[in-house]
Amino acid sequence: MPRNEPTQVTDGWDGGRSPGRRKAVRYAVPVAVAGVAAATIGLVPAFAGSGSPDLPKISAQDLIAKVAKSDVQQLSGTVRVSTDLGLPSLPGGAGGFGGAQGGGKGGDGASAAPQNKLMELASGAHTLRVAADGPEKQRVSIVDKAAEYSLVHNGNEVWAYDSGSNTAVHSTAPDAGRHGKQHRAPKDLPGGLKDATPQDLAKQALKAAGDTTSVTVDGTAKVAGRDAYQLLIKPKQAASTVGSIRVAVDAANGVPLKFTLTPKSGGAAAIDVGYTNVDFAKPAASTFAFTPPKGAKVVDGDKARAKTPREHGKDLPSHKDVKGLKKDMGGLNVLGKGWTSIATIKGDGSGLPSGKDQGAGGDAGKFLDSIGEKVHGSFGSGRVFSTRLVNALITDHGTVYVGAVDKQALIDAANAAK
Missing domain, CATH: 2.50.20.10 (Lipoprotein localisation LolA/LolB/LppX)
Structure with a gap:
């Protein structure tokens, strides 16, 4: 054969x-x-x-x-x-x-x-x-x-x-x-x-x-x-x-x-x-x-x-709370298509803590600085968290971009959405 x-x-x-x-x-x-x-x-x-x-x-x-x-x-x-x-x-x-x-x-x-x-x-x-x-x-x-x-x-x-x-x-x-x-x-x-x-x-x-x-x-x-x-x-x-x-x-x-x-x-x-x-x-x-x-x-x-x-039950968000949270965050949106699709959630203006922050947020910020790379663009600044497959950009304004794409694709998506 x-x-x-x-x-x-x-x-x-x-x-x-x-x-x-x-x-x-x-x-x-x-x-x-x-x-x-x-x-x-x-x-x-x-x-x-x-x-x-x-x-x-x-x-x-x-x-x-x-x-x-x-x-x-x-x-x-x-x-x-x-x-x-x-x-x-x-x-x-x-x-x-x-x-x-x-x-x-x-x-x-x-x-x-x-x-x-x-x-x-x-x-x-x-x-x-x-x-x-x-x-x-x-x-x-x-x-x-x-x-x-x-x-x-x-x-x-x-x-x-x-x-x-x-x-x-x-x-x-x-x-x-x-x-x-x-x-x-x-x-x-x-x-x-x-x-x-x-x-x-x-x-x-x-x-x-x-x-x-x-x-x-x-x-x-x-x-x-x-x-x-x-x-x-x-x-x-x-x-x-x-x-x-x-x-x-x-x-x-x-x-x-x-x-x-x-x-x-x-x-x-x-x-x-x-x-x-x-x-x-x-x-x-x-x-x-x-x-x-x-x-x-x-x-x-x-x-x-x-x-x-x-x-x-007291600790769980109500249906009204969830709807309000989705409204505040702008909901989930998907940019692009195929293998380079990027899921994004609009933030509410408060991003991740920085290592420079004082108080309780300072320790969290230092840890995040150790595993995330600080990046900048016309969108402002944020951190990119990377694995071998999935990367995520979280801007200082709290917006999230995540996908099986490289770092530059996430930055470009954030710049375009500015």
């Missing part, structure tokens, strides 16, 4: 457009970047093996269609996640994230909360064991040297268990009571468990491909022992911080097996997520059965979720 060559280019393929509006978190730049990482990690499990099998030639359009048509809903395997976003160091190290959110308080279920575990995936290397049997049964376990964290969805039940604190949180899957049967994975499940199988999440990545993107089929590979085509996605826009995205697609069933994102600055992949082994047979029913170990602290997640707003 003729070997597949990297000559199939689709410059104008219209696979849809990325959403016109995206959520942004004002000032919380390191946390926002970590959230972007976690979301991206969920796109497609992958890990490259060795060898380049001979496969029939296929065009980029046909390979994308193969992914779109794939309907594999049963699988199990091991996934290796490696993330190097170049996030700025926070006081107390990486543990500062978890500790700030209730680390060590195993009894209240904080250590078993999915959002806390997602933060851990934003840096370093991790091993996951995954399994899925349709939209009603999924399981993922994050395994490290000292402990294991498992999240299990089985019909109308969701269990989260942290072996480190020996804490389990039990919840009822959303909509189970209203419809009698759970048809979609709960919205708070991370990565490939959220309302999708791995290939469905890959389709979301391909929606960004349009006239701002070059898509080619760049040879073949062996991934987790399976033959795969390599789809290469490259931004055409020079200001993008993304160098390329490489997705290995199973030649037999169209399931994405590899996702590697390399920044334009070069070096190691910023995100490399992948199967080290995968099996598309139906997992055993026992895979999705969970019973808390003896002595485990069991937390009723439904009660905790219902109780929290009542206890802390």
